[in-house]
Amino acid sequence: EPEVTQTPSHQVTQMGQEVILRCVPISNHLYFYWYRQILGQKVEFLVSFYNNEISEKSEIFDDQFSVERPDGSNFTLKIRSTKLEDSAMYFCASSVGTGAYEQYFGPGTRLTVT
Amino acid sequence: QKEVEQDPGPLSVPEGAIVSLNCTYSNSAFQYFMWYRQYSRKGPELLMYTYSSGNKEDGRFTAQVDKSSKYISLFIRDSQPSDSATYLCACNSGGYQKVTFGIGTKLQVIP
Numbered sequence: 001e002p003e004v005t006q007t008p009s010h011q012v013t014q015m016g017q018e019v020i021l022r023c024v025p026i027s028n029h030l031y032f033y034w035y036r037q038i039l040g041q042k043v044e045f046l047v048s049f050y051n052n053e054i055s056e057k058s059e060i061f062d063d064q065f066s067v068e069r070p071d072g073s074n075f076t077l078k079i080r081s082t083k084l085e086d087s088a089m090y091f092c093a094s095s096v097g098t099g100a101y102e103q104y105f106g107p108g109t110r111l112t113v114t
Numbered sequence: 115q116k117e118v119e120q121d122p123g124p125l126s127v128p129e130g131a132i133v134s135l136n137c138t139y140s141n142s143a144f145q146y147f148m149w150y151r152q153y154s155r156k157g158p159e160l161l162m163y164t165y166s167s168g169n170k171e172d173g174r175f176t177a178q179v180d181k182s183s184k185y186i187s188l189f190i191r192d193s194q195p196s197d198s199a200t201y202l203c204a205c206n207s208g209g210y211q212k213v214t215f216g217i218g219t220k221l222q223v224i225p
Contacts, residue, residue: 004157033213041217042202042215042216042218043158043204043215044215045212045213045214048210048212050210091157095210099146100146100206100209100211100212101146101147101148101163101165101206101208103213104160105150105159106157107157108155108156108157
């Protein structure tokens, strides 16, 4: 069964460093999403992406964040200058059509900022 | 007021019990209602989604939505220890609009 994959599973970085989180969505999916989950808190929407453009972003997704689909398979989230409060699980998700209600999540990348 | 409210639990039930998990929401624009299961330190796994009010059944799982009261339920019949996980309710207005999650209810099914 096709699945969303994410790398790395765990990333440790120092405050102020740039990180890139990588995702490979399900191959025939067209819509891509990033969410984060701070430990003990709810899953929060960051951004949705379609046709090489951001479709929607939350107030969390400020200028420090960017997304890119550099080739036909990868979808990346970049955090330019990490802060302690960026420590969280970051989940990539994808959906085949316009139905965000039927999106499938990857296993997540645990980001620890020290 | 939080857009999607969910009791975090934990909820402990004996194996074989019927489990009832619930959420309320405040945004009248929500049209789709989802239930995800999340094991510790894993990604959410979509169990089922429902459009508008009504019921939807999938095996031992039944989702119920009452838009008039903004109330969402998930029932699990004949619960198994493998059902032990956190259950997240989520809502969306349709299309590729963002999905808004509840905090999740932690369920433990005791053998």
